[in-house]
Amino acid sequence: MAKEIYETPLEALEATNGFYKDLEGFQYSEDQVTKWLDKHIKLPRVGNVLDLCCGDGIWSKGMKILNPNLEYFGIDISSGAIEKARILMESDSQHFVIGDAEGKLPFEDSFFDVIFARGPGLYNQHSMDRLATIKIIEDWHNKLSDRGLFYSIFASTPEKMGTYTPMNQVKLPYNRSPRKTEAVDFLGGKYHHNIESFLTPFWKAENVKLVSYSFVNNMHVLVTKKDNK
Ligand SMILES: C[S@@+](CC[C@H](N)C(=O)[O-])C[C@H]1O[C@@H](n2cnc3c(N)ncnc32)[C@H](O)[C@@H]1O
Numbered sequence: 187m188a189k190e191i192y193e194t195p196l197e198a199l200e201a202t203n204g205f206y207k208d209l210e211g212f213q214y215s216e217d218q219v220t221k222w223l224d225k226h227i228k229l230p231r232v233g234n235v236l237d238l239c240c241g242d243g244i245w246s247k248g249m250k251i252l253n254p255n256l257e258y259f260g261i262d263i264s265s266g267a268i269e270k271a272r273i274l275m276e277s278d279s280q281h282f283v284i285g286d287a288e289g290k291l292p293f294e295d296s297f298f299d300v301i302f303a304r305g306p307g308l309y310n311q312h313s314m315d316r317l318a319t320i321k322i323i324e325d326w327h328n329k330l331s332d333r334g335l336f337y338s339i340f341a342s343t344p345e346k347m348g349t350y351t352p353m354n355q356v357k358l359p360y361n362r363s364p365r366k367t368e369a370v371d372f373l374g375g376k377y378h379h380n381i382e383s384f385l386t387p388f389w390k391a392e393n394v395k396l397v398s399y400s401f402v403n404n405m406h407v408l409v410t411k412k413d414n415k
Contacts, residue, residue: 190354191374192363201359203266211242211270212357219248226407227337229253233299236260236329239287239306243271249302250275256300259293261285263307264360288322288369295328296412304339309379310361311372312350314387318368324391330412335397338388338408342378350375379406 192198205211223245229235232255237246240260250258258275260282262268271282285292288308308314308322330336353362353374364374381399384406388394395413399406 189359190362192359195360195363195365198360198363199264201362202264205357205359206242206264206266206270208266211267212244214244216244216247216251219245220251223248224252226402227300227302228335229256230299230333232256233331234259234297235300235302236293236298237271238301238303238326239263240271240282241267241305243267243274243282245302245304246271247274249300257281259283259298261287261291263287287326288367291325291329293329296331296334298329299331299334301326301330301334301336302339303337305341306338307360307365307372308370309338309340309384310376311370312377312383313371314379314383315390316369316371316387319370320387320391322369323387324393327391327394327410327412332412332414334411336394336410336412338406338410340379340384340406340408341404342380342384342406343404346378347380348378348383350377381406384408 229252234257237260240246240262243260246258246260260271263286265284268282268284283292327336356376361376365372388410393413394410397409397411399408
C-alpha cells in the first residue's frame, strides 16, 4: 500500500519506480490509447517521435501500433517507468532514457517530428507563468523539426479548475511530495488548469506558435510548433 505523502521528492521517486514496476501503473489498455491517439494525433509517415515523460510507454506503444515506421524515443525520470517502456517498445537505452525532462534533454535540436507530452510533471504546478518554466517550454520546442508538432495533453476537471487535488488523493507517488526548483513551484498533488493558466506560458514563449487547442473529455489538448520567426 503506497504511503499517503512523501517527505522528499527522492523518496516519492523511489515509490514511483515501484508504482510502475511492482504495481500496475496507470493501466491504460492498448485499445484505449490507440483509439484516442488515432482521433487526436497526426503522425507523419516517417520521422522521429519523442514521448516526453513517457511513463511505462503505453502511449508510445499506441503510436507504434498506428505507425510502426516511425522511430520512437521516450524520457522519464522514473527508472521503473523506463524499464517497462523498454520492454513494451522492444527498445533500448538509446531510445528510452532515464532523465529529467526539466533539465537539458539528451537529444539534438530539430530532431523530432512529433513530441507527445501527456501529463508531464511540469504541468502539475499552479503557476506555469514564470520565466524559468517558459524557458523549459522553449527548450522543448527547440527539439522540434520545422514540420514538427508538439502535443501537450493535460487532464483538468472543470469543477476543480484553479484548485489542487491534494497529495494524498493523486495516483502517482511522485506527485505526493512538494517539489520546488526554479522551473517548478509545485506544492504536490495535481493542479487543475483552466484554459488561461494552461496556455499562458505557451503564448509567452518566444519560439512557440499555437496550432490548435481543444478541451476534450476533461483534457486540455494543445498543439504547438516551433516558431522560427
Ligand atoms: C501523469 S504521469 C504520465 C505518464 C504518461 N505520459 C501517461 O500519460 O501515461 C507523469 C510522468 O512524468 C514523469 N515525470 C515527472 N516529472 C518528470 C521530469 N522532471 N522529468 C521526466 N519525467 C518526469 C513521472 O515519472 C511520470 O511517469
